[in-house]
Amino acid sequence: MRKLTLILGLALAAPSAFATEDVSVGPQYDTTHVYVAPADVDAFVQSFATTFGGKSTRQGIATVTPTASSTSTQLVQTPVGSISVFGFRTPVPYPFGQERTGYLVTDVDKAVSAANAHGAATLVAPFDDPIGRDAVVTWPGGVNMQLYWHTNKPNYPALEHVPENRIYLPPQSADAFIKAFVAFAHGKVDADETAPGSEVGQKDGTYRRVRLSSRFGKAAVLVTNGQLAWPYGTEMTGYEVGDLDATLQRARDSGAKVVVDAHAEGKRRAAMIQFPGGYVAEVHTAGQ
Template identity: 75%
Template sequence: MRLHTLVASLALLISSAALAEAPNYAVGAQYDTTHVYVAPGDVDAFVKSFTATFGGQSTKQVVVTVTPTPSSTSSQLVQTPVGTVSVFGFRTPVPYPFGLERTGYLVTDLDAAVKAANAAGAATLVAPFDDPIGRDAVVTWPGGVNMQLYWHTKKPAYVAFEHVPENRIYLPAESADAFTKAFVRFAHGKVVSDDRHAPGIEIGRKDGTYRRIRIESTYGKATVLVTDGHLDWPYGTELTGYEVGDLDATLKRAKDSGAKVVVDAHAEGNRRAAMLQFPGGYVAEVHSGQ
């Protein structure tokens, strides 16, 4: 029994050391996108409103297959100074589990990155496959957080963001620590704050507190919002929080371009924040200050 215990301990140490020495496969926050799925008829209105609100521009729309099984969607990349979105308008039913992934993260080596994610605690939800410009996979983290990892045949070169957006991840208490530990290991990131008494107004409550974990890595920012799921709409439906220099001006541009302010601007400690819903249904948190 002692020999078996020693062998198991050595195996664990070797595994931990290998994980600690695993390279960081991230490229940079400006290469990470939020995946936005809208009906084909809403794509143009969404892109027009999103760029009018945040600036930037869209790549040319193409109709392609972006899944490992047959499907058809319009696809375009909308790049702004405060965040990038990949917009999909599927002409066919969306094959499972696509549409459930929240982000796409560019990596330097797809197969190695998937293995590193597995070693850190993620499961491979969609095994690596070819797409028209590279390769992709989808992994799922503790708590059911799905993320796409992708690699391009031709290395892209994008300008760094003026403000790095935050991936907003709502999780129950039972899985928040497991997700945080696994993702931080994979991303070579760090927990910059873990506030167990963050003000409830941040998740739409009139009083009380909740736990908020903020993570930073080469992939960008992530905020884990730990709740009991008793949330008023639209909290929990937003995938990304966008930092802007002038919140009031941003909200005006949004309203003028067809978006709706679904949570009015309000104070959140050292931030002012609001929530927008764009044509097609995409909900986004917007804030100024840190």
């Protein structure tokens, strides 16, 4: 009986106990998904591109979900990270709009299988879109990510600064997410620290800050009690820039609002910007 119990225990542990193929391509191919009302798309794209020194593809109208829908779609590329912008003309089918990022992978089916093996659930099974194939997975803690593949292999220049996926989680699910995603991404934990609560807008106390890296890019897992003042927790991405003050000025000049003024966070200086249409981004200089 003891031997049988041991075998059963090993079998249950197996999904997270073995290495799967690294399906990542590179952080320059990963995007934050931004859903904006159609009336705000042009102003948002112009402001974001101006703030970070980027450019947008031509806007097109397409169905990017497995069921009937219609949205404008365009890619905005900057030296510090890219975004996929959607302005839906129809109601957004569930669960789209709840995914935070799109990660380019070498093979969607292998990527979904690898994610499943490490504890993610398939929220949207692989489907064809106008330029490739997509799927959506959900990780422990309810972190939704899109995995995608292009029929025609893209070739984008490397980023000057790799953005940071900012993931807010409660203590009860943080470790499960970190373990699962790091295994899937063939990544590593760069830092696991107790940080001042002021970094997430709290007046006192501390929170846990875990920084991850992989070929998918960077991530910061912010483990809090959830008692956060706006806009903390609404930003999905932190953008590293060389000159924070100049970036904030370009944001203001292009119609965005600085909703958290520049301040020190350890070796960093950081701020928060809200762009036309509502998208909130953290912006910071180098440092941990």
